[in-house]
Amino acid sequence: MAEIKIFFELAIMLLFAIAGYLLSKKFKQPVSIGIIIFGILLGPSVIGLAEYNPTIAIIAQLGSIILLFVAGLNSNMKEVYTKRNFMIALVGAIVPVVGGFIVATLFGYDIFTSIFIGATLTATCLGITSSVLKEIGKIKTDTAKAMIGAAVIDDIISLCILSIVLAVPEKIGPTAIIFKIILVIAFVVFMLFFGERILTWLLDYFNEKVVRSMPKLTFVFALSLVFLISYLAFILGLAPIIGAFLAGVCLSKSRAVNLLLAGSEYYEIIFTSIFFISIGIVVELKAFYTLFWFILALTIIAIATKIIGAGFPAYKMGFKKKDALIVGVGMAPRGEIAFIIALNGLLLGVITKEVYSAIVFMSFLTTVITLVALKMLYNAKGGSSKGLDEEIDFIDLKLKR
Amino acid sequence: MAEIKIFFELAIMLLFAIAGYLLSKKFKQPVSIGIIIFGILLGPSVIGLAEYNPTIAIIAQLGSIILLFVAGLNSNMKEVYTKRNFMIALVGAIVPVVGGFIVATLFGYDIFTSIFIGATLTATCLGITSSVLKEIGKIKTDTAKAMIGAAVIDDIISLCILSIVLAVPEKIGPTAIIFKIILVIAFVVFMLFFGERILTWLLDYFNEKVVRSMPKLTFVFALSLVFLISYLAFILGLAPIIGAFLAGVCLSKSRAVNLLLAGSEYYEIIFTSIFFISIGIVVELKAFYTLFWFILALTIIAIATKIIGAGFPAYKMGFKKKDALIVGVGMAPRGEIAFIIALNGLLLGVITKEVYSAIVFMSFLTTVITLVALKMLYNAKGGSSKGLDEEIDFIDLKLKR
Numbered sequence: 001m002a003e004i005k006i007f008f009e010l011a012i013m014l015l016f017a018i019a020g021y022l023l024s025k026k027f028k029q030p031v032s033i034g035i036i037i038f039g040i041l042l043g044p045s046v047i048g049l050a051e052y053n054p055t056i057a058i059i060a061q062l063g064s065i066i067l068l069f070v071a072g073l074n075s076n077m078k079e080v081y082t083k084r085n086f087m088i089a090l091v092g093a094i095v096p097v098v099g100g101f102i103v104a105t106l107f108g109y110d111i112f113t114s115i116f117i118g119a120t121l122t123a124t125c126l127g128i129t130s131s132v133l134k135e136i137g138k139i140k141t142d143t144a145k146a147m148i149g150a151a152v153i154d155d156i157i158s159l160c161i162l163s164i165v166l167a168v169p170e171k172i173g174p175t176a177i178i179f180k181i182i183l184v185i186a187f188v189v190f191m192l193f194f195g196e197r198i199l200t201w202l203l204d205y206f207n208e209k210v211v212r213s214m215p216k217l218t219f220v221f222a223l224s225l226v227f228l229i230s231y232l233a234f235i236l237g238l239a240p241i242i243g244a245f246l247a248g249v250c251l252s253k254s255r256a257v258n259l260l261l262a263g264s265e266y267y268e269i270i271f272t273s274i275f276f277i278s279i280g281i282v283v284e285l286k287a288f289y290t291l292f293w294f295i296l297a298l299t300i301i302a303i304a305t306k307i308i309g310a311g312f313p314a315y316k317m318g319f320k321k322k323d324a325l326i327v328g329v330g331m332a333p334r335g336e337i338a339f340i341i342a343l344n345g346l347l348l349g350v351i352t353k354e355v356y357s358a359i360v361f362m363s364f365l366t367t368v369i370t371l372v373a374l375k376m377l378y379n380a381k382g383g384s385s386k387g388l389d390e391e392i393d394f395i396d397l398k399l400k401r
Numbered sequence: 402m403a404e405i406k407i408f409f410e411l412a413i414m415l416l417f418a419i420a421g422y423l424l425s426k427k428f429k430q431p432v433s434i435g436i437i438i439f440g441i442l443l444g445p446s447v448i449g450l451a452e453y454n455p456t457i458a459i460i461a462q463l464g465s466i467i468l469l470f471v472a473g474l475n476s477n478m479k480e481v482y483t484k485r486n487f488m489i490a491l492v493g494a495i496v497p498v499v500g501g502f503i504v505a506t507l508f509g510y511d512i513f514t515s516i517f518i519g520a521t522l523t524a525t526c527l528g529i530t531s532s533v534l535k536e537i538g539k540i541k542t543d544t545a546k547a548m549i550g551a552a553v554i555d556d557i558i559s560l561c562i563l564s565i566v567l568a569v570p571e572k573i574g575p576t577a578i579i580f581k582i583i584l585v586i587a588f589v590v591f592m593l594f595f596g597e598r599i600l601t602w603l604l605d606y607f608n609e610k611v612v613r614s615m616p617k618l619t620f621v622f623a624l625s626l627v628f629l630i631s632y633l634a635f636i637l638g639l640a641p642i643i644g645a646f647l648a649g650v651c652l653s654k655s656r657a658v659n660l661l662l663a664g665s666e667y668y669e670i671i672f673t674s675i676f677f678i679s680i681g682i683v684v685e686l687k688a689f690y691t692l693f694w695f696i697l698a699l700t701i702i703a704i705a706t707k708i709i710g711a712g713f714p715a716y717k718m719g720f721k722k723k724d725a726l727i728v729g730v731g732m733a734p735r736g737e738i739a740f741i742i743a744l745n746g747l748l749l750g751v752i753t754k755e756v757y758s759a760i761v762f763m764s765f766l767t768t769v770i771t772l773v774a775l776k777m778l779y780n781a782k783g784g785s786s787k788g789l790d791e792e793i794d795f796i797d798l799k800l801k802r
Contacts, residue, residue: 004635006459007466011628014621021618022611055459058407065408210423216670217422220415223671227412234405266664269617270624 006055010274013050016042017273028135030128032276032335033367036360039280052282057347060278063271064340065244068159069226070264071336072248073257075152084317085149088310092150092331093157095309096121099301107294113355116345119165120359121302122158124151124310125335128367132374133330143323146314147330155337159245160184162341163238166348183236191229191246199225199250207256218256219263225251241340279339279360282346287357295358299365306332326377333370334363407456411675414451417443418674429536431529433677433736434768437761440681453683458748461679464672465741466645469560470627471665472737473649474658476553485718486550489711493551493732494558496710497522500702508695514756517746520566521760522703523559525552525711526736529768533775534731544724547715548731559738560646561585563745564639585639592630592647600626600651608657619657620664626652642741680740680761683747688758696759700766707733727778734771735764 016038024034042050050056100118109117126148133144163184164177203225207218226247233243251260288295311328315321342359345351351359417439425435443451451457501519510518527549534545564585565578604626608619627648634644652661689696712729716722743760746752752760 004632004641007628007632007635007641011625011632014625014628018618018621018625021615025615058456058459214422214426216666217419219667220419220670220674224412224415224419227408227415231405231408231412234408240405240408263667265617266620266667269621273621 009050009056010059012042013039013056013274013277014270017277020276021273028131029371030125030131030333030335030367031272032125032279032339033364035273035276036280036283036339036364039277040283040285041280042277043281043283045283045285050277050281052278056274056278056281059271060275060343063275063278064241064343065226065230066264066267066271067275067336067340068241068245069248070261070268071155072245072250073252073261073264075155075249075252081153082149084314085146086153087313087317088146088150088327088331089153089157091313092124092306092310092328093122093154093161096302096305097161099305100298103294103297103301107297109355113351115165116341116350117298117355117359119158119161120338120341120345121298121305121334122154122161123334123337123341124154124306124331125333125337125363125367126151126330128333128371129330129374132371132378136375136378138378143314143319143326143330146319147327150310150327151331154331155245156188156242158337158341159239159242160188162344163233163242165341166237166239166344180237184238184242187233187236187238187242188246191250195229195246196250196253199229199247200254203251203254203256207254207259215256215259216263218259222251222254222256222260239344276339279343282343282353282356283360284353284357287354288361291354291358295361295365298358298362299369302334302362302366303329303332303369322377326374329370329373329377332373333367335367338363410451410457411460413443414440414457414675414678415671418678421677422674429532430772431526431532431734431736431768432673433526433680433740434765436674436677437681437684437740437765440678441684441686442681443678444682444684446684446686451678451682453679457675457679457682460672461676461744464676464679465642465744466627466631467665467668467672468676468737469642469646469741470649471662471669472556473646473651474653474662474665476556476650476653482554483550485715486547487554488714488718489547489551489728489732490554490558492714493525493707493711493729494523494555494562497703497706498562500706501699504695504698504702508698510756514752516566517742517751518699518756518760520559520562521739521742521746522699522706522735523555523562524735524738524742525555525707525732526734526738526764526768527552527732529734529772530731530775533772533779537776537779539779544715544720544727544731547720547728551711551728552732555732556646556738557589557643559742560640560643561589563742564634564643566742567638567640567745567749581638584637585643588634588637588639588643589647592651596630596647597651597654600630600648601655604652604655604657608655608660616657616660617664619660623652623655623657623661640745677740680744683744683754683757684761685754685758688755689762692755692759696762696766699759699763700770703735703763703767704730704733704770723778727775730771730774730778733774734768736768739764 017035020035020038021031023038024031027034041047044051097118100121101114104114104117105111129147133141138144164180203218203222206221207215211217226244229247230240230243234240251257254260307325307328310331311324314327315324319327338359342351342356346353346356418436421436421439422432424439425432428435442448445452498519501522502515505515505518506512530548534542539545565581604619604623607622608616612618627645630648631641631644635641652658655661708726708729711732712725715728716725720728739760743752743757747754747757
């Protein structure tokens with residue numbers, strides 16, 4: 001009989017996650033931050049009621065698949081894939097990798113750890129930016145659209161980088177790494193162009209011809225496709241989560257997308273809770289003191305590289321200086337994807353628990369600093385053009401993450 | 402990193418489960434039977450694409466918790482708890498235990514195995530009976546109501562018996578077993594009278610005062626309560642699933658019950674699929690030959706003891722002979738709970754894989770035989786009084802399992 005204690009742990013984790021949700025809402029912070037804080041409280045560093053064990057690891061891993069699938073499902077927006085957004089995302093992902101790598105190397109970390117730390121700096125978490133934009137009624141502006149679009153592309157790029165970085169511990173040569181890069185790009189391109197048609201056709205055919213009277217079976221079918229694509233990505237040597245994300249992007253074009261979203265919501269809330277609580281449980285609180293200067297340097301470089309990496313292309317692509325700066329600052333917060341990459345690194349043994357904890361603290365700090373900086377920037381710009389509510393749904397999709 | 406192969410296994414299991422669903426619907430058999438058959442196909446006995454491993458065990462165990470929780474949620478029917486239904490359920494549970502025990506002992510099984518085999522004969526699975534009743538328009542009859550009510554009580558009784566039987570492998574004396582019986586009854590009574598008020602109040606307070614704007618958090622809260630009560634049952638030395646079932650019964654009185662049902666449906670379909678597929682994967686096909694006579698004897702005694710154990714009280718409580726016979730035959734199929742008890746026995750090492758497989762085959766046979774017998778009985782009785790559709794929802798609740 002599998003360990004029954006898991007029921008107790010799950011119950012406590014869910015209760016702490018609820019507390020985290022409520023706290024985040026109260027202080028208008030991203031939900032992930034609130035839950036992770038309660039995860040840290042629950043973990044060995046403070047209360048010690050729960051520990052990261054193999055069972056929790058499996059559930060957290062299923063959680064990251066579901067999270068990325070839902071993220072993909074929600075990224076069905078034509079306005080996303082513009083050249084401008086792509087440039088902001090690409091440069092805004094590469095500059096932080098390089099910056100993170102340099103900082104880590106300067107602090108004496110070996111080359112693999114440094115590359116991994118760089119990789120965790122790629123993806124933007126728009127939660128906090130969106131809520132600031134909403135609050136001050138700037139959600140309909142052009143800067144907001146650029147940030148949202150670029151952040152979606154950011155996710156794909158960072159998952160590609162993770163897939164490439166995953167090859168690093170195998171200590172393979174440059175040829176193999178180039179092969180890996182080509183493979184990643186080929187997989188993404190294949191999924192976005194052919195996979196989309198195949199998966200959408202399969203799901204719609206199944207939903208409309210095979211099971212008409214049992215729509216929930218379509219949900220089961222979709223989930224099995226997500227697991228298959230995740231496994232396919234893994235077989236190709238990529239990160240399984242990029243498969244889950246791309247499966248979500250593909251299936252977002254299905255006519256049954258509302259059914260998928262309705263079902264996924266209930267999984268998302270449970271698995272997200274457990275996932276972020278586990279992220280917190282693994283954090284070592286003492287790393288905040290022992291690695292204080294590293295965390296500080298990493299946070300500064302994380303924000304600076306996004307301001308440069310995302311802000312400069314925005315400026316070059318036609319934004320005013322001020323607006324380009326807003327794009328750069330707005331894209332500085334790191335979140336979900338950084339946590340996922342860091343946890344992968346920890347489980348693979350590439351980074352230590354201390355470094356993992358440092359990355360989580362860096363994420364926290366980028367969020368808090370962005371909150372303050374963004375409000376100051378908008379205040380300095382002056383004038384509040386109340387945004388239209390119709391756009392809020394659009395942003396909500398990104399916000400939910 | 403937890404084994405990634407789990408994604409592949411989950412995908413295949415879900416796809417096979419879908420095939421099982423579709424096949425069951427086509428042949429108008431209970432869904433569980435169809436999925437289990439596809440589980441047997443998938444398992445080592447035939448194709449060998451999936452194996453029962455610790456990860457699947459955890460997911461299956463979570464699945465049985467969710468299944469029983471939903472079963473409890475759906476049992477919110479005042480007409481259930483009548484003295485007549487209670488007598489049919491009680492005698493209809495005890496006689497099969499005794500019958501199963503005797504048959505198993507005659508076939509040379511030791512006392513613990515025999516008690517366990519007896520325990521698997523307790524609970525009725527109404528799926529097949531309901532669909533026959535629906536088909537011939539007898540769903541609104543008094544016999545149907547008695548069967549449905551008794552089957553719900555049956556579930557509770559069989560979970561109590563499982564809890565008592567769980568004490569057996571510890572080889573404790575009669576005093577301890579009597580203590581266990583008192584504990585089980587006390588737990589059930591406490592949950593049904595006080596637990597219901599406490600849990601319902603907690604959930605409604607949470608839903609209406611704490612999270613008003615985020616109803617899905619109420620779902621998270623409910624699940625954490627289910628896990629807690631399951632764990633509480635385990636601490637008391639009872640089966641965790643009886644906790645899950647009773648938590649469901651309690652929360653079915655909550656004002657947020659529709660929210661809980663909506664969310665649970667999506668979990669039920671995924672976890673039920675995985676659960677029944679695993680039930681099939683573990684079955685050894687060759688047991689059907691090696692234990693043929695035992696399976697045959699067990700099936701005959703399973704049907705005979707329900708006809709006597711459920712039919713006789715029905716007759717005594719005022720049914721005509723013919724109707725009492727219909728009640729007895731209608732309650733003969735075994736299903737979900739038998740599988741759950743058998744799987745528990747296997748995981749605890751009380752029964753072997755062969756015996757486990759024999760129990761699964763016995764369940765299959767009771768279903769098929771009931772299907773034929775029930776139609777013959779109703780035909781012999783003659784006249785088809787088309788039932789009212791309003792009752793179908795009521796039956797659907799039991800049918801879904």
